Amino acid sequence: MASRALLLRSFIVLAFAAGSQAKDFIVGGPSDGWKVPAMSDVLNKWASTNGFHVSDNLVFKFDAAADSVLEVSQDDYNRCSTASPINTYKTSDVSVPLPRSGRHYFVSGTPGNCDKGERLIVVVMSEKHGRRPGSAPVPAAAPAQSPQAAGLVEVPAPAPAPAPSKGAAARTAGSGALLLGALLRAALLGF
DSSP: OHHHHHHHHHHHHHHHHHHTOOOEEETTOTTTOSSOOSSTTHHHHHHHTSOEETTOEEEEOOOTTTOOEEEEOHHHHHHTOOSSOSEEEOSTTEEEEOOSSEEEEEEESSTTTTTTTOEEEEEEEOGGGOOOTTOOOOOOOOOSSOTTTTTSOOOOOOOOOOOOOTTSOOOOOHHHHHHHHHHHHHHHHOO
Protein backbone atom coordinates (compact mmCIF):
# COMPACT_ATOMS: atom_id res chain seq x y z
CA MET A 1 0.00 0.00 0.00
CA ALA A 2 2.81 2.41 0.87
CA SER A 3 4.56 1.64 -2.42
CA ARG A 4 1.37 2.48 -4.34
CA ALA A 5 1.12 5.85 -2.61
CA LEU A 6 4.78 6.56 -3.34
CA LEU A 7 4.33 5.55 -6.99
CA LEU A 8 1.24 7.74 -7.29
CA ARG A 9 3.08 10.73 -5.81
CA SER A 10 5.97 10.12 -8.23
CA PHE A 11 3.49 10.04 -11.10
CA ILE A 12 2.00 13.38 -10.07
CA VAL A 13 5.42 15.03 -9.92
CA LEU A 14 6.43 13.56 -13.31
CA ALA A 15 3.15 14.59 -14.91
CA PHE A 16 3.61 18.14 -13.70
CA ALA A 17 7.17 18.27 -15.03
CA ALA A 18 6.21 16.78 -18.42
CA GLY A 19 3.31 19.19 -18.86
CA SER A 20 5.46 22.24 -18.33
CA GLN A 21 8.22 21.52 -20.86
CA ALA A 22 9.65 24.43 -22.75
CA LYS A 23 8.87 24.86 -26.44
CA ASP A 24 11.04 26.13 -29.28
CA PHE A 25 9.38 28.61 -31.64
CA ILE A 26 10.92 29.30 -35.05
CA VAL A 27 10.50 33.07 -35.41
CA GLY A 28 8.27 33.87 -38.37
CA GLY A 29 7.43 30.19 -38.86
CA PRO A 30 9.42 27.42 -40.55
CA SER A 31 9.25 28.89 -44.06
CA ASP A 32 9.64 32.63 -43.40
CA GLY A 33 12.19 33.01 -40.61
CA TRP A 34 13.97 36.21 -39.54
CA LYS A 35 14.12 38.48 -42.58
CA VAL A 36 12.55 41.65 -43.93
CA PRO A 37 8.89 40.65 -44.38
CA ALA A 38 6.73 41.41 -47.40
CA MET A 39 4.38 43.37 -45.10
CA SER A 40 5.73 45.31 -42.12
CA ASP A 41 3.60 43.70 -39.40
CA VAL A 42 4.03 40.02 -40.38
CA LEU A 43 6.43 39.10 -37.56
CA ASN A 44 4.25 40.64 -34.84
CA LYS A 45 1.16 38.96 -36.29
CA TRP A 46 3.05 35.66 -36.13
CA ALA A 47 3.95 36.35 -32.48
CA SER A 48 0.34 37.15 -31.60
CA THR A 49 -0.76 33.68 -32.78
CA ASN A 50 1.58 31.89 -30.37
CA GLY A 51 1.42 31.56 -26.59
CA PHE A 52 4.88 32.12 -25.14
CA HIS A 53 5.72 31.01 -21.61
CA VAL A 54 8.69 31.41 -19.29
CA SER A 55 11.47 28.98 -20.34
CA ASP A 56 10.34 28.79 -23.99
CA ASN A 57 12.91 29.60 -26.68
CA LEU A 58 12.80 31.72 -29.83
CA VAL A 59 14.79 30.18 -32.68
CA PHE A 60 16.00 32.82 -35.14
CA LYS A 61 16.94 31.46 -38.59
CA PHE A 62 18.74 33.99 -40.81
CA ASP A 63 21.73 34.54 -43.06
CA ALA A 64 24.46 35.31 -40.49
CA ALA A 65 26.63 36.98 -43.16
CA ALA A 66 23.95 39.58 -43.83
CA ASP A 67 21.88 39.93 -40.65
CA SER A 68 21.77 39.59 -36.86
CA VAL A 69 19.23 39.82 -34.04
CA LEU A 70 19.32 42.45 -31.32
CA GLU A 71 17.27 42.32 -28.15
CA VAL A 72 16.50 45.93 -27.28
CA SER A 73 14.52 48.14 -24.90
CA GLN A 74 11.01 49.31 -25.75
CA ASP A 75 12.31 52.78 -26.61
CA ASP A 76 14.99 51.37 -28.94
CA TYR A 77 12.35 49.13 -30.54
CA ASN A 78 10.06 52.11 -31.16
CA ARG A 79 12.95 54.14 -32.68
CA CYS A 80 14.48 51.14 -34.52
CA SER A 81 17.71 51.99 -32.72
CA THR A 82 20.57 49.48 -32.74
CA ALA A 83 22.93 51.68 -30.67
CA SER A 84 22.61 49.97 -27.27
CA PRO A 85 21.23 46.42 -27.50
CA ILE A 86 20.55 44.33 -24.40
CA ASN A 87 21.82 41.23 -26.25
CA THR A 88 23.27 40.63 -29.70
CA TYR A 89 22.91 37.36 -31.63
CA LYS A 90 25.06 36.92 -34.74
CA THR A 91 24.81 33.16 -35.33
CA SER A 92 22.02 31.73 -37.48
CA ASP A 93 19.70 29.19 -35.86
CA VAL A 94 20.35 30.83 -32.50
CA SER A 95 18.04 29.80 -29.68
CA VAL A 96 17.11 32.74 -27.47
CA PRO A 97 15.64 31.79 -24.08
CA LEU A 98 12.67 33.63 -22.61
CA PRO A 99 13.61 33.59 -18.91
CA ARG A 100 10.99 36.01 -17.58
CA SER A 101 7.42 37.04 -18.22
CA GLY A 102 6.62 40.34 -19.90
CA ARG A 103 7.48 41.96 -23.21
CA HIS A 104 10.69 41.19 -25.11
CA TYR A 105 11.73 43.40 -28.04
CA PHE A 106 13.89 42.35 -30.99
CA VAL A 107 15.14 44.24 -34.06
CA SER A 108 17.39 43.40 -36.98
CA GLY A 109 21.02 44.43 -36.61
CA THR A 110 21.22 45.34 -40.31
CA PRO A 111 20.74 49.10 -40.90
CA GLY A 112 17.33 49.88 -42.39
CA ASN A 113 15.80 46.41 -41.88
CA CYS A 114 13.93 47.36 -38.71
CA ASP A 115 12.29 50.27 -40.54
CA LYS A 116 11.16 47.76 -43.19
CA GLY A 117 9.45 45.57 -40.55
CA GLU A 118 12.16 43.19 -39.39
CA ARG A 119 11.32 43.61 -35.73
CA LEU A 120 9.36 41.65 -33.17
CA ILE A 121 7.55 42.02 -29.85
CA VAL A 122 7.04 38.82 -27.86
CA VAL A 123 4.76 38.77 -24.83
CA VAL A 124 5.71 36.00 -22.39
CA MET A 125 3.04 34.83 -19.95
CA SER A 126 3.93 33.71 -16.46
CA GLU A 127 2.90 30.21 -15.40
CA LYS A 128 0.21 31.57 -13.09
CA HIS A 129 -1.44 33.54 -15.94
CA GLY A 130 -1.92 30.75 -18.39
CA ARG A 131 -0.90 27.23 -19.08
CA ARG A 132 -0.54 25.43 -22.36
CA PRO A 133 -3.33 23.04 -23.28
CA GLY A 134 -2.48 19.67 -21.79
CA SER A 135 -0.33 21.05 -19.00
CA ALA A 136 -0.75 19.37 -15.69
CA PRO A 137 -2.36 21.33 -12.86
CA VAL A 138 -0.47 21.97 -9.65
CA PRO A 139 -0.40 18.57 -7.96
CA ALA A 140 -2.49 17.94 -4.89
CA ALA A 141 -1.57 15.60 -2.07
CA ALA A 142 -2.09 11.94 -2.95
CA PRO A 143 -5.09 10.24 -1.31
CA ALA A 144 -4.45 7.54 1.30
CA GLN A 145 -6.25 5.01 -0.93
CA SER A 146 -6.83 5.40 -4.65
CA PRO A 147 -10.45 5.79 -5.84
CA GLN A 148 -9.99 2.72 -8.07
CA ALA A 149 -8.74 0.58 -5.17
CA ALA A 150 -11.75 1.69 -3.14
CA GLY A 151 -14.02 0.48 -5.97
CA LEU A 152 -15.29 3.98 -6.75
CA VAL A 153 -14.05 4.38 -10.33
CA GLU A 154 -12.96 2.30 -13.28
CA VAL A 155 -9.71 3.40 -14.94
CA PRO A 156 -9.98 3.88 -18.75
CA ALA A 157 -7.05 3.35 -21.11
CA PRO A 158 -4.79 6.41 -21.45
CA ALA A 159 -5.71 8.85 -24.23
CA PRO A 160 -3.27 9.50 -27.09
CA ALA A 161 -1.00 12.53 -26.77
CA PRO A 162 -2.08 15.75 -28.57
CA ALA A 163 -0.48 16.70 -31.89
CA PRO A 164 2.25 19.39 -31.78
CA SER A 165 1.16 22.96 -32.49
CA LYS A 166 1.51 24.24 -36.05
CA GLY A 167 4.03 26.96 -36.79
CA ALA A 168 6.33 26.01 -33.93
CA ALA A 169 9.08 23.47 -33.63
CA ALA A 170 7.40 22.30 -30.46
CA ARG A 171 8.82 19.72 -28.16
CA THR A 172 5.90 17.77 -26.76
CA ALA A 173 5.54 15.46 -23.86
CA GLY A 174 3.61 12.92 -25.98
CA SER A 175 5.60 9.79 -25.28
CA GLY A 176 6.17 10.97 -21.72
CA ALA A 177 2.41 11.35 -21.26
CA LEU A 178 1.83 7.80 -22.47
CA LEU A 179 4.50 6.48 -20.12
CA LEU A 180 3.05 8.45 -17.23
CA GLY A 181 -0.43 7.13 -18.05
CA ALA A 182 0.88 3.59 -17.99
CA LEU A 183 2.59 4.23 -14.64
CA LEU A 184 -0.62 5.63 -13.18
CA ARG A 185 -2.60 2.66 -14.41
CA ALA A 186 -0.04 0.27 -12.96
CA ALA A 187 -0.17 2.12 -9.64
CA LEU A 188 -3.94 1.97 -9.49
CA LEU A 189 -4.36 -1.62 -10.68
CA GLY A 190 -1.41 -3.01 -8.80
CA PHE A 191 1.67 -4.39 -10.44
